[in-house]
Amino acid sequence: MLEMRHVTKVFNPGTVNEHVALKDFSLTLEDGDFVTVIGSNGAGKSSMMNAIAGVWLVDSGEILIDGVNITKLPEHKRAKFLGRVFQDPRTGTAATMWIEENLALAKRRGKTRFLSQGITRKESEEYKELLKILDLGLEDRLTTKVGLLSGGQRQALTLLMAALQKPKLLLLDEHTAALDPKTARKVLETTEYIIKRDNLTTLMITHNMKDAIAHGNRLIMLKDGQIILDIRGEEKNNLTVADLLHKFEAASGEEFTSDKAILG
Amino acid sequence: MNVLNLFSAMPGAVAQGLIWGITAIGIYITFKILDIADLTVDGTLCTGGAVCIMMMLSGQNILVSMLSATAAGMLAGLATGFLHTFMGIPPILSGILTQLGLYSVNLKIMGKANQAINVDKYDLLVSLRFIKDVPFYKNPIFVVSILLIIVVAILYWFFGTELGCALRATGCNGNMARAQGINTNTSKVLGLMISNGLVGLSGALLSQYQGFSDINMGRGAIVIGLAAIIIGEAIFSRIFHNFALKLIAVAIGSILYYMVLQIVIWLGVDTNMLKLLSAIVVAIFLALPYWKGKYFSKPNLKIGGDKNA
Numbered sequence: 001m002l003e004m005r006h007v008t009k010v011f012n013p014g015t016v017n018e019h020v021a022l023k024d025f026s027l028t029l030e031d032g033d034f035v036t037v038i039g040s041n042g043a044g045k046s047s048m049m050n051a052i053a054g055v056w057l058v059d060s061g062e063i064l065i066d067g068v069n070i071t072k073l074p075e076h077k078r079a080k081f082l083g084r085v086f087q088d089p090r091t092g093t094a095a096t097m098w099i100e101e102n103l104a105l106a107k108r109r110g111k112t113r114f115l116s117q118g119i120t121r122k123e124s125e126e127y128k129e130l131l132k133i134l135d136l137g138l139e140d141r142l143t144t145k146v147g148l149l150s151g152g153q154r155q156a157l158t159l160l161m162a163a164l165q166k167p168k169l170l171l172l173d174e175h176t177a178a179l180d181p182k183t184a185r186k187v188l189e190t191t192e193y194i195i196k197r198d199n200l201t202t203l204m205i206t207h208n209m210k211d212a213i214a215h216g217n218r219l220i221m222l223k224d225g226q227i228i229l230d231i232r233g234e235e236k237n238n239l240t241v242a243d244l245l246h247k248f249e250a251a252s253g254e255e256f257t258s259d260k261a262i263l264g
Numbered sequence: 265m266n267v268l269n270l271f272s273a274m275p276g277a278v279a280q281g282l283i284w285g286i287t288a289i290g291i292y293i294t295f296k297i298l299d300i301a302d303l304t305v306d307g308t309l310c311t312g313g314a315v316c317i318m319m320m321l322s323g324q325n326i327l328v329s330m331l332s333a334t335a336a337g338m339l340a341g342l343a344t345g346f347l348h349t350f351m352g353i354p355p356i357l358s359g360i361l362t363q364l365g366l367y368s369v370n371l372k373i374m375g376k377a378n379q380a381i382n383v384d385k386y387d388l389l390v391s392l393r394f395i396k397d398v399p400f401y402k403n404p405i406f407v408v409s410i411l412l413i414i415v416v417a418i419l420y421w422f423f424g425t426e427l428g429c430a431l432r433a434t435g436c437n438g439n440m441a442r443a444q445g446i447n448t449n450t451s452k453v454l455g456l457m458i459s460n461g462l463v464g465l466s467g468a469l470l471s472q473y474q475g476f477s478d479i480n481m482g483r484g485a486i487v488i489g490l491a492a493i494i495i496g497e498a499i500f501s502r503i504f505h506n507f508a509l510k511l512i513a514v515a516i517g518s519i520l521y522y523m524v525l526q527i528v529i530w531l532g533v534d535t536n537m538l539k540l541l542s543a544i545v546v547a548i549f550l551a552l553p554y555w556k557g558k559y560f561s562k563p564n565l566k567i568g569g570d571k572n573a
Contacts, residue, residue, distance in 0.1 A: 053443070074447075075442045075443075076441075076442045076445050076446055076447045076448070077445070079442065079443055079444060079445035079446075080445055082443075084443045086439070090437075091437070091439050091440065092440055092443070093437070093440060094432070094433045094436040094437045094440050094441070095436060095437065096432070096436045097429075097432060097433065097436060101429060104429065105429060105430070105433050105440075105441075105444045105446070106444055108426055108444070108445070109444045109445040110445050111445075113426035113427050113429075113430050113446070114425070114426060114427055115422075115425045115426070115427060116425060116426055117424065117425060117426070118424050118425050118426050118428060118429035119424075119429070161444075
């Protein structure tokens with residue numbers, strides 16, 4: 001499915017601000033894997049996502065999706081393989097466009113856009129049905145501008161858009177971090193539902209250890225641009241937060257210092 | 265200060281406002297939809313006028329001349345788009361560079377700073393001579409209105425297509441657009457081309473209307489366009505929500521701008537001061553949303569989603 005081979009990315013090389021975001025980073029995902037990703041700030045979680053999504057090109061190494069080498073592909077050309085949900089609810093949707101127009105944009109991901117209609121009547125009906133599963137009442141607001149929705153509604157919509165053209169890989173970059181706890185739980189439920197429904201291979205960054213343990217079939221922890229923990233299968237099912245902290249200390253030789261991640 | 269003088273000057277102001285309305289709609293596409301302030305237009309307006317007049321003087325058909333003017337405008341937009349997307353130059357500077365380059369290009373097209381065309385010898389589409397005493401279908405107000413409606417109809421259709429939607433998404437949220445597989449660079453270049461094409465067309469009409477093309481005819485075009493957009497929004501933003509109506513509002517804004525200008529002239533204000541006045545008025549209106557946010561908004565303490573999220 002996804003293969004990252006010895007990927008390295010250094011920001012501001014040769015300056016005082018030099019920062020090694022990914023260091024000889026390798027990761028292989030199987031079809032249908034749902035991998036949760038944790039790590040403290042600056043560990044390289046978002047860099048890993050950005051490397052896959054093509055926000056910038058990596059310095060060395062290779063990235064493959066289903067055997068296709070995408071290392072040098074620009075961001076918009078990789079989009080057909082990927083569904084993405086961002087931390088900031090404003091990033092994933094176009095605020096000045098309608099709900100149905102946003103969905104129609106996602107529907108055409110990976111296709112050539114030309115002079116046919118941007119959205120058809122038939123599609124509108126389709127989207128109405130799709131929005132019902134969110135249970136947010138959005139199905140009656142197809143022509144509402146997305147900018148008028150709340151953060152939680154926008155994240156739920158972005159999720160739906162990410163899955164609209166079944167992506168080979170779903171990238172969730174702390175997509176519940178900016179939401180209040182109740183909304184975050186609801187968005188996470190929707191996430192779980194969509195991943196199961198479409199059997200999506202998923203990478204989910206979270207700042208919350210409990211969520212990282214509760215979801216997915218594999219958990220990886222990053223530190224200094226490398227994977228320091230990789231837990232899967234039975235071991236993952238029996239994992240507790242205390243175990244995870246203990247393992248982190250053993251693997252990194254220091255204490256985990258984010259209260260938010262432990263308590264959240 | 266004869267009021268009759270003012271009234272008799274108004275049809276001319278309306279006709280000019282309509283012609284500039286096409287420029288303003290072009291500027292609306294870059295400024296409002298793509299979120300780029302494109303200064304190319306100051307040069308493009310003259311390019312359109314120069315190409316149209318020179319082609320007509322060399323015996324070309326009016327339709328061919330005007331289409332060529334539009335195409336020349338699109339080329340100018342392509343140049344700016346190329347500077348911005350391929351060479352990584354910020355959009356404002358890209359526009360300034362193209363505009364400067366166009367000064368030489370425009371001089372080369374015309375051969376000198378000014379080229380006149382005689383309405384009696386050539387079959388012009390619009391002229392200030394047709395403002396009075398001609399059948400209504402020859403009146404520039406009627407002719408340009410029809411053209412404007414055609415332009416608005418085409419744009420309304422285009423921005424509803426897949427390509428048009430991609431362009432809107434690019435201007436609204438580039439990250440989102442790229443994540444949905446849209447090449448935002450292509451979108452920007454396309455938007456700049458459409459915008460400058462319209463400005464070129466407007467320049468072709470303007471030079472016919474005034475009977476000459478002039479190297480300075482586009483000076484301050486961006487400011488006039490922005491003024492038209494601001495006036496149109498101030499009056500119609502609460503009632504016009506449809507995209508086509510918003511474009512019409514911009515054209516009406518342009519007409520109002522020229523009517524006010526006519527009144528200011530009639531009041532005896534030194535015409536040398538007009539550009540300064542326009543600049544000050546537009547600056548204040550551009551500042552209004554900023555001041556509103558800074559001094560008159562309630563602090564937004566709400567964090568996270570709504571309760572019904």
